[in-house]
Amino acid sequence: VQLVESGGGLVQPGSSLRLFCAASGFTVSSYVIAWHRQAPGKGLEWISTITLSGAPLYADSMRGRVTISRDNVNNAAYVDIYNIKAEDTAVYYCRRPIGSIGGQGTQVTVSS
Numbered sequence: 001v002q003l004v005e006s007g008g009g010l011v012q013p014g015s016s017l018r019l020f021c022a023a024s025g026f027t028v029s030s031y032v033i034a035w036h037r038q039a040p041g042k043g044l045e046w047i048s049t050i051t052l053s054g055a056p057l058y059a060d061s062m063r064g065r066v067t068i069s070r071d072n073v074n075n076a077a078y079v080d081i082y083n084i085k086a087e088d089t090a091v092y093y094c095r096r097p098i099g100s101i102g103g104q105g106t107q108v109t110v111s112s
Contacts, residue, residue, distance in 0.1 A: 001025035001101055003094050008106030014030035015084050019106060021077040021094030029069060032097055035068060035075040038105075045090075048079055086110045 007019040021033065034049040048068040049057040056068045067080040077094060091105040 001099065003070055003096060003101055003103040005092060005094050005106040006104045008018060008092060008108040010109050010111060011084055013084060013086060013110055016080065016082045017084060017108065019092050021103065022039045023075050028075050029072045031037055033070065033080045034095050035095060036095060037092045039090040050077060084110050
């Protein structure tokens, strides 16, 4: 049972980015999947969750700039971040709350 994040990198302010969360060993559509992030020197911050029904939940701080989705064909979850800002610099993690399954994270660095 594993989650692997990817899609991070160096991005410019104002751009958009899709982060990927590939699941193995379980079916992503059968579980709640959440995205968190940890900025340098700060604690873990929840940003979004996709429920079993596919309904999205968003942190107030990210609402309007983020979209979470699920790909049942590729057994993955995604988070799209729009109008990226310097404060979005962080390591982004996806997590399956049941069983506390989490990946190693993907680094997003925002710089012009």
